[in-house]
């Protein structure tokens with residue numbers, strides 16, 4: 001269902017009216033984790049000023065350590081909904097458990113399935129039945145074929161509003177948190193009609209890599225990027241070192257403005 005053989009034309013997925021697909025480079029930005037109403041609104045306003053049209057923010061956080069901040073749960077979803085009301089930005093937020101899909105879908109404009117759940121088939125099927133677009137991250141140990149098969153689990157439940165997200169894979173390299181597999185973008189676009197975006201924040205894991213990796217994503221034809229932003233990264237409860245701050249966002253805004261026209 002997600003292959004080009006099934007559907008030759010590239011798909012445009014609309015999230016609360018915002019298009020992701022050929023003809024645009026959609027900027028999705030916001031905090032890694034929703035922490036407080038002030039922090040989420042602050043991050044959203046920074047993101048919007050840089051040209052972001054969709055707001056990201058995790059209320060359910062899949063953390064490596066069970067002792068790390070796990071997210072605010074439904075209280076975080078309520079904060080996101082309030083910030084959407086205030087800014088007009090549709091929201092993208094992660095769901096980590098099939099049992100929470102209905103709850104998260106009642107707030108979100110797009111459901112995010114994270115790298116750690118990339119082959120959680122029950123979750124993928126539940127997301128496919130949610131009636132909401134799904135952003136599917138590539139498993140950090142997953143091949144492109146496994147990623148597309150994961151998308152197939154969502155599609156099989158009648159939902160073709162799927163956006164693929166390359167977020168870096170595990171390699172022997174330790175200088176970056178993950179290795180951004182930039183070639184996955186054109187390969188996935190050749191094999192599948194679905195839009196493909198890049199997460200330069202979680203792949204590099206460091207603020208100084210976000211802009212260079214964003215340039216790389218745009219250069220290979222990614223349909224969008226999803227970027228972490230925080231008004232005070234030094235106090236962030238999750239992934240502060242990779243969050244962009246005001247100065248970086250001015251550069252990001254310039255980069256997005258200066259994009260060559262896409263045909």
Ligand code: PEP
Pocket residue numbers: 032058062094113114115116137167199202
């Ligand atoms: C995220 O985007 O908040 C996240 C946890 O990403 P990933 O699943 O790629 O690690």
